[in-house]
Amino acid sequence: MTSLFALVDCNNFYASCERLFRPGLNGKPVVVLSNNDGCVIARSQEAKDLGIKMGDPFFLIREVIQQHNIHYFSSNYELYGDMSTRVVDTLRTFTPHVEVHSVDESFLDLGEFKFLDLEVYARHIKDTVYQNLGLPVCVGVAPTKTLAKIANRLAKKSKKADGCLILTDPYHIEEGLKRTAIEDVWGVGRQYAKFLSTYGITTAYKLKHTTDAWIKKHCSVVMLRTVKELRGEPCSDLEINPALKQNICTSRSFGKPVESFEELLEAASSYAAKCAFKLRKQKSCAKEIMVFVMTNRFADTPQYTNSRKIVLPTATNSDLELIRYTKLALESIYKPGYQYKKTGVIVMDLIPDTNVQLNLLDSTDHGKQQSLMQFLDDLTAKFGKDTVKVACQGTQQKKTWNLNRDYLSPCYTTRLLDILTIQI
DNA sequence: TCTGGGGTCCTAGGACCC
DNA sequence: TCTGGGGTCCTAGGACCC
Numbered sequence: 001m002t003s004l005f006a007l008v009d010c011n012n013f014y015a016s017c018e019r020l021f022r023p024g025l026n027g028k029p030v031v032v033l034s035n036n037d038g039c040v041i042a043r044s045q046e047a048k049d050l051g052i053k054m055g056d057p058f059f060l061i062r063e064v065i066q067q068h069n070i071h072y073f074s075s076n077y078e079l080y081g082d083m084s085t086r087v088v089d090t091l092r093t094f095t096p097h098v099e100v101h102s103v104d105e106s107f108l109d110l111g112e113f114k115f116l117d118l119e120v121y122a123r124h125i126k127d128t129v130y131q132n133l134g135l136p137v138c139v140g141v142a143p144t145k146t147l148a149k150i151a152n153r154l155a156k157k158s159k160k161a162d163g164c165l166i167l168t169d170p171y172h173i174e175e176g177l178k179r180t181a182i183e184d185v186w187g188v189g190r191q192y193a194k195f196l197s198t199y200g201i202t203t204a205y206k207l208k209h210t211t212d213a214w215i216k217k218h219c220s221v222v223m224l225r226t227v228k229e230l231r232g233e234p235c236s237d238l239e240i241n242p243a244l245k246q247n248i249c250t251s252r253s254f255g256k257p258v259e260s261f262e263e264l265l266e267a268a269s270s271y272a273a274k275c276a277f278k279l280r281k282q283k284s285c286a287k288e289i290m291v292f293v294m295t296n297r298f299a300d301t302p303q304y305t306n307s308r309k310i311v312l313p314t315a316t317n318s319d320l321e322l323i324r325y326t327k328l329a330l331e332s333i334y335k336p337g338y339q340y341k342k343t344g345v346i347v348m349d350l351i352p353d354t355n356v357q358l359n360l361l362d363s364t365d366h367g368k369q370q371s372l373m374q375f376l377d378d379l380t381a382k383f384g385k386d387t388v389k390v391a392c393q394g395t396q397q398k399k400t401w402n403l404n405r406d407y408l409s410p411c412y413t414t415r416l417l418d419i420l421t422i423q424i
Numbered sequence: 425t426c427t428g429g430g431g432t433c434c435t436a437g438g439a440c441c442c
Numbered sequence: 443t444c445t446g447g448g449g450t451c452c453t454a455g456g457a458c459c460c
Contacts, residue, residue, distance in 0.1 A: 034428035041428070041460095059426040075428085102460050189458045222434065222458085249430055256425090298427060344429090404426085432459080441449085 003234045004118075004141065004168070006108040007148040008091060008125060011136040011156065013104035014042035017083050018073045020134050021412045029070040033058055036253050036404045037074055074405035082413045083135065090132050094125055099238045107145055109238045122164040142167040145236050146229035149186040150176055150204060170232075177230065180204035187226035192219065204230060244282050244350065250274040251344020255404040257296065258340045264293065265330055266394035267401045271345040272319070272326040273393060277380075279317035279347060280373060285356050286347035287315045289322060291329035296341035306333040313362040315351055318369040319376065322347065323390050 010016060014032040019025045029046035033039065040047075040056045050068050052061060058072070065072060084103045091098050097109035113121060122139040129137050140152030147167055154176055155165035167176050183193035185204045195218075201207050208230040215224045225235040250271040258264055268291055279286060292307035308329040316322065326345055358366065 036426080036428075038427050055427080057427045062426095105460080187458070191457060220434070220457085245431075247431075251429070253428070296427095430460090433457090435454100435456085437453090439450100439452085441451105442447100 002114070002143055002232075004110040004114045004143060005145050005148040005234075005238070006110050006122065006125070006139055006141045007101075007145070007152040008087075008106050008108065008129070008137050008139050009152050009156075010087060010104040011138060012042060012044050012048075013084075013135075014073075014075065014080055015044040015047070016135050017080050018071075018076070018409055019044070020083070021409070025071055029068060031065075031070055031072050032075050033072060033407065034075060036255055037406055038253070041075065072407055074408040076409050076411060078411045078414050079409065082411075083133065086133055087129060087135060087137070090129050091125070093128075097238055097240060099240055100242075107148065107238055110141060118166045118168070119164065122166060126163055136163070138163045140165050140167065142173070143232045144229040144234045146186050146226055147173065147176075147232065150180050150184075153184060154179065173232065174205065177205035177208055178203055182207060185226065185230070187222065192223065195219075244284055244352075245278075246350060247346055247348050248275050248278045248286075248350070249344060249346040250278070251292075251342060251346075252403060253342045254340070254401040256400050257299075258401050259336070259338070261330070261334050261336070263394075263399070263401055264334060264340055264343055265327060265392055266399060268326050268330050268343045268345055269323045269390060269393045271343070272322040273389060275345050275347045276317050276319045276322045276373070277377070279350070280353075280377060283353045284350040285315035285317045285353045286322070287312055287349035287351065288347070289325050289329065290346040290348060291326050291333070291343070292346075293330070293333055293340055293343045295338050299339070299341070301339050302337075304335060304338045306335075308333045309348075314359045314364065314366065315349075315356045316366070316369070317353060318366075318373050319390055320369060320372070321364065323392065327392065 015030045018030055018032060027046065029050055030044040031040045031047050031052060032042040034041045037058055039058060040052055040054060040061070043052050043054070047070055050064065050070065052064065052070070064070070080103060088098060088100055088106055091106050091108060095108055095110070095112070099107040101107055110118070118141050122141055126137055126139050129135060138152050138155045140148045140150070140155050142148040142151045151165045151167035155161045155163055158165070167173050180203060182188055182196050182202050182204065183190070185207060188196070196207065201210060207227060210227065212224060212227070215227055228235050252267070252271070254267065258267070288309055288311050290307055290309040292305070294305040295301060295303050297303065310325050310329050312325060
């Protein structure tokens with residue numbers, strides 16, 4: 001009984017989403033920028049062809065952008081998240097066995113379909129997503145997830161494949177691996193690619209034919225799994241119900257440097273509230289909280305980075321509680337006179353919210369907190385985020401520490417309420 | 425002026441126990 | 443003063459992914 005996986009991957013996902021609602025941009029170069037419009041995180045094919053690289057700082061490529069009339073957007077995660085959900089909904093009409101691997105990639109277990117004409121089936125998936133949503137995807141099918149990744153990549157690159165590639169025939173697998181550079185193998189990062197190359201292992205094919213003993217000795221058990229997957233031996237199953245997160249982190253770089261404690265606290269409190277919201281969404285409570293601050297490592301100014309972890313007396317997912325300890329932590333690491341660039345809040349040691357053990361020395365009324373947060377979440381669901389918040393998150397509309405998002409597209413598919421509010 | 429954010433998994437080494 | 447070895451738990455840090 002051999003296994004069979006499909007990897008469905010949206011092409012240039014963020015750029016494609018931006019283009020959906022601006023059909024005039026079809027065929028034109030488009031890039032999407034990271035938070036604070038810092039660097040390029042997505043490119044349309046035309047932008048790639050112009051030599052724009054992933055991670056290129058925006059300010060360094062301004063000239064190229066103007067010269068070739070490249071269209072650029074601030075990242076609009078509301079839009080991408082919504083489109084992502086719709087893609088997955090479409091994929092689930094093919095099989096319930098879908099692993100949402102990232103915002104633009106899903107694995108499908110096609111084990112039950114191996115007697116179908118896979119070529120036809122894969123193309124049907126691709127065409128259906130395009131018909132329903134207008135988003136182009138590529139489909140790679142193979143006996144393991146690692147091979148499906150490679151099939152998908154070849155499907156994207158090869159004109160002949162035209163977006164769909166079935167990699168099940170042993171001869172085709174070998175040929176595919178020969179055409180895959182070592183750094184393009186899933187699980188081989190920059191460090192290992194460099195290391196393996198020094199031993200002449202420069203392709204997926206050569207990696208596949210390296211002995212287990214050598215891999216174990218020089219690499220890791222993780223790499224060994226990758227090698228086995230290249231040989232067609234599945235080491236990773238579909239994860240349909242993802243495990244609850246073990247840590248949740250919310251952090252941002254500031255639009256402008258921040259010096260005052262008050263502003264830093266506004267930002268950190270907002271991130272703590274965001275963590276609390278994410279905790280409630282997965283029905284967890286945190287037993288520890290960590291707050292960090294850092295200055296701009298690229299700037300020629302005095303540098304300072306520090307963090308403080310606090311073990312909470314009672315596990316919680318309340319905005320108020322987490323903000324209280326965020327403030328304590330921040331007070332203990334804040335030093336005046338520095339230009340802070342970033343702060344963040346990480347909640348750790350998460351447990352199900354039904355397993356919270358009360359602490360006798362803790363005087364907080366947790367029942368009251370819980371109903372307050374439920375009420376707050378209801379308000380948010382009804383009226384949008386930040387309808388109600390804790391005062392130290394700040395009340396000014398435009399905060400100095402806010403993100404720069406100067407080139408934001410409208411949230412076409414969500415945020416109806418915002419649009420209404422503006423019109424009123 | 426301007427360089428992202430949010431995760432996972434594994435390993436090594438120290439502390440501690442018996 | 444000499445002085446073993448194995449197990450567990452925790453933490454920090456590295457590598458990777460998208």
